[in-house]
Amino acid sequence: MIAFIVRRLLQSIVVMLVVALLAFSMFRYIGDPINQMVGVETSSEERAELRERLGLNDPMLVQFGRFAADAARFDFGVSYQHKKPVSELFADRLPATLELAFLSAVFALACGIPMGVYTALRRDAWLSKVFLTVSLIGISLPTFLIGILLIFVFSVWLGWLPSFGRGETVDLGVWTTGLLTVSGWKAALMPSITLGLFQMTLIMRLVRSEMLEVLRTDYIKFARARGLSDRAVHFGHALKNTLVPVITITGLQLGSIIAFAIITETVFQWPGMGLLFLQAIQNVDIPIMAAYLILIAFFFVLINLIVDLLYYAVDPRLRVDRATSAGH
Amino acid sequence: MARPVLQVDNLTVEFPTRRGTLRAVDDISFRIDAGEVLGVVGESGAGKSMTGTAVIGLLEPPGRISGGRVQLEGARIDHLPHDQMRRLRGQRIGMIFQDPLTSLNPLYTIGFHLTETIRTHTDRGEAEARARAIELLTEVGIPAPAQRIDQYPHHFSGGMRQRVVIALALCAEPRLVIADEPTTALDVSIQAQIIQLLKRLCREHGTSVLLITHDMGVIAETADRVAVMYAGRIVEVGPVREVVQNAKHPYTEGLMDAIPKIGGRTEDLAQIRGTMPRLSQIPAGCAFHPRCPRAFDRCRQERPELLDAGASRAACWLHAGEPAGAGTGRGGGERG
Ligand SMILES: Nc1ncnc2c1ncn2[C@@H]1O[C@H](COP(=O)(O)OP(=O)(O)OP(=O)(O)O)[C@@H](O)[C@H]1O
Numbered sequence: 128m129i130a131f132i133v134r135r136l137l138q139s140i141v142v143m144l145v146v147a148l149l150a151f152s153m154f155r156y157i158g159d160p161i162n163q164m165v166g167v168e169t170s171s172e173e174r175a176e177l178r179e180r181l182g183l184n185d186p187m188l189v190q191f192g193r194f195a196a197d198a199a200r201f202d203f204g205v206s207y208q209h210k211k212p213v214s215e216l217f218a219d220r221l222p223a224t225l226e227l228a229f230l231s232a233v234f235a236l237a238c239g240i241p242m243g244v245y246t247a248l249r250r251d252a253w254l255s256k257v258f259l260t261v262s263l264i265g266i267s268l269p270t271f272l273i274g275i276l277l278i279f280v281f282s283v284w285l286g287w288l289p290s291f292g293r294g295e296t297v298d299l300g301v302w303t304t305g306l307l308t309v310s311g312w313k314a315a316l317m318p319s320i321t322l323g324l325f326q327m328t329l330i331m332r333l334v335r336s337e338m339l340e341v342l343r344t345d346y347i348k349f350a351r352a353r354g355l356s357d358r359a360v361h362f363g364h365a366l367k368n369t370l371v372p373v374i375t376i377t378g379l380q381l382g383s384i385i386a387f388a389i390i391t392e393t394v395f396q397w398p399g400m401g402l403l404f405l406q407a408i409q410n411v412d413i414p415i416m417a418a419y420l421i422l423i424a425f426f427f428v429l430i431n432l433i434v435d436l437l438y439y440a441v442d443p444r445l446r447v448d449r450a451t452s453a454g455h
Numbered sequence: 456m457a458r459p460v461l462q463v464d465n466l467t468v469e470f471p472t473r474r475g476t477l478r479a480v481d482d483i484s485f486r487i488d489a490g491e492v493l494g495v496v497g498e499s500g501a502g503k504s505m506t507g508t509a510v511i512g513l514l515e516p517p518g519r520i521s522g523g524r525v526q527l528e529g530a531r532i533d534h535l536p537h538d539q540m541r542r543l544r545g546q547r548i549g550m551i552f553q554d555p556l557t558s559l560n561p562l563y564t565i566g567f568h569l570t571e572t573i574r575t576h577t578d579r580g581e582a583e584a585r586a587r588a589i590e591l592l593t594e595v596g597i598p599a600p601a602q603r604i605d606q607y608p609h610h611f612s613g614g615m616r617q618r619v620v621i622a623l624a625l626c627a628e629p630r631l632v633i634a635d636e637p638t639t640a641l642d643v644s645i646q647a648q649i650i651q652l653l654k655r656l657c658r659e660h661g662t663s664v665l666l667i668t669h670d671m672g673v674i675a676e677t678a679d680r681v682a683v684m685y686a687g688r689i690v691e692v693g694p695v696r697e698v699v700q701n702a703k704h705p706y707t708e709g710l711m712d713a714i715p716k717i718g719g720r721t722e723d724l725a726q727i728r729g730t731m732p733r734l735s736q737i738p739a740g741c742a743f744h745p746r747c748p749r750a751f752d753r754c755r756q757e758r759p760e761l762l763d764a765g766a767s768r769a770a771c772w773l774h775a776g777e778p779a780g781a782g783t784g785r786g787g788g789e790r791g
């Protein structure tokens with residue numbers, strides 16, 4: 128168990144270093160950082176001096192080491208466009224994106240799993256057919272279109288929900304949350320559904336196909352032959368086995384929710400990291416881009432790690448240590 | 456005559472498919488008395504598993520019982536509502552499948568499997584059920600049951616898992632156990648042990664057995680009577696000694712010739728030329744006639760019913776000459 132965690136942690140660190148290298152090369156090769164920082168009237172002596180002071184003349188490895196060490200403390204320097212420390216900018220934006228992603232994930236799981244189970248168990252019910260049809264639409268419509276449709280119906284037409292922003296937020300010191308006010312919830316509703324819809328349909332279809340697969344296995348047949356109730360067979364035996372593979376895919380999906388938030392944040396003008404990142408691209412604001420890249424990678428790695436640990440908790444076969452499993 | 460534990464009359468199982476309805480089990484009748492072991496043999500695809508699955512009510516749709524009756528201790532069970540049929544499974548009819556490696560849910564401990572089954576069929580509490588589970592494991596010969604009960608299926612070898620499966624099938628003391636090739640997936644060295652165990656437990660508890668197998672050796676050693684199936688029908692049924700030593704149906708003769716000696720396996724049936732027809736292409740008349748060395752005209756036109764043939768009954772025109780009712784003993788009672 129410990130060995131497993133250590134191994135996974137080491138792998139995670141390697142992945143993060145590779146991503147950091149990518150981010151680092153952005154600094155080096157996209158534009159000249161000095162040009163970004165100073166005006167046109169700066170003399171070449173002053174530029175050379177700045178270059179020396181920023182350590183841009185040091186060996187590459189030293190520079191990278193410095194960059195990685197700073198990145199680990201989430202220090203990416205000062206944004207070119209905002210003239211403020213990047214970490215400060217993200218401190219405002221990160222909670223917005225994470226709350227949006229969290230709500231979307233909860234929505235995707237809370238609807239996707241029961242719908243998947245239902246469509247697998249009641250294959251011929253009309254409601255199952257409705258779910259499957261709706262899920263096809265959910266998969267084929269692009270996110271921004273769904274967002275615009277929702278805005279059209281609920282903001283423009285019915286006037287029930289705000290079409291942009293995050294509503295009122297409450298500052299909890301390190302974290303500003305929109306989940307403590309009614310207007311915050313109202314503002315979050317459409318963006319989270321828009322962002323979660325694709326994952327929801329994906330999870331539903333995955334749960335459905337896995338569940339159908341599991342229902343065909345011998346141990347389900349034997350469970351029925353032992354006279355267990357349908358409830359015990361479906362939810363005690365079939366669902367638990369279904370969730371083993373579902374956990375992996377779902378974990379990866381949650382990572383991509385955070386990444387895909389860019390589009391939704393743009394449609395709903397949600398003040399998150401995605402929006403910040405898009406503006407940064409337009410202005411070639413390398414520190415923000417680098418920080419975004421590293422943060423997203425960090426969440427992917429973190430979620431992967433959690434998924435692996437969950438796997439471990441759910442599936443006893445993984446808990447056998449190598450020695451005994453080899454003896455079989 | 457005492458009431459049989461299981462009586463099956465004219466059972467037919469059909470699968471509607473796009474290219475017409477397939478009849479996997481075609482109008483078969485048999486009975487099993489208390490404490491009796493009925494062996495069912497036949498080539499792959501003959502309908503043996505379908506018969507067992509139909510009896511316990513676990514046919515997968517679209518497969519369904521399209522005709523006939525199944526009676527357990529005198530009461531019909533083929534038309535029971537879903538929930539009543541469920542209560543009966545495990546409680547009064549147990550079933551053992553071929554592959555012990557896949558019969559147990561890998562995510563649950565052996566103890567969980569046992570206690571959930573015991574608690575489904577009795578009103579024991581968790582602690583009592585666990586105590587009973589340990590007893591059962593002891594009874595099926597699992598060493599150190601108090602420790603092993605908390606282990607997962609992957610900690611057990613195939614033979615040990617089949618012992619657990621047997622404990623599970625027998626834990627509510629059912630009247631009848633359907634064992635569908637219980638040893639086929641196991642090491643040859645372990646097969647005999649498992650069969651011995653099954654035989655001993657059923658004798659001790661007075662449980663009747665429907666034993667489906669390819670292995671004539673197992674049948675000869677274990678069964679009281681044998682039913683031979685071919686293309687969805689029973690072609691011969693009778694006391695085991697009679698069927699093994701004095702087969703009446705040419706197909707059974709072929710099966711017996713294919714065994715080098717008692718105790719061998721019938722996997723290789725090369726001595727009967729040809730293969731069993733597919734369900735969609737069962738020939739008219741006697742289904743066996745294209746392969747039968749003794750076929751004559753009548754065989755190609757009329758389908759033989761089970762006819763008395765000495766102590767057995769055989770569906771073959773060669774026995775048409777014997778006067779009706781001449782058969783004595785059990786054979787004559789198949790329809791009763
Ligand atoms: N879902 C299905 N649809 C159509 N036909 C089926 C279906 N399932 C089984 N069959 C057919 O029913 C027939 C009987 O199958 P069954 O499993 O009872 O054979 P068996 O005698 O148990 O053979 P084996 O020794 O291989 O287990 C076979 O010919 C098979 O092709």
Ligand code: SF4
Binds near residue numbers: 706741742743745750
């Ligand atoms: S009825 Fe005819 S074809 Fe069929 S087994 Fe008997 S002899 Fe052979």
Ligand SMILES: [Mg+2]
Binds near residue numbers: 505635
């Ligand atoms: Mg079979």
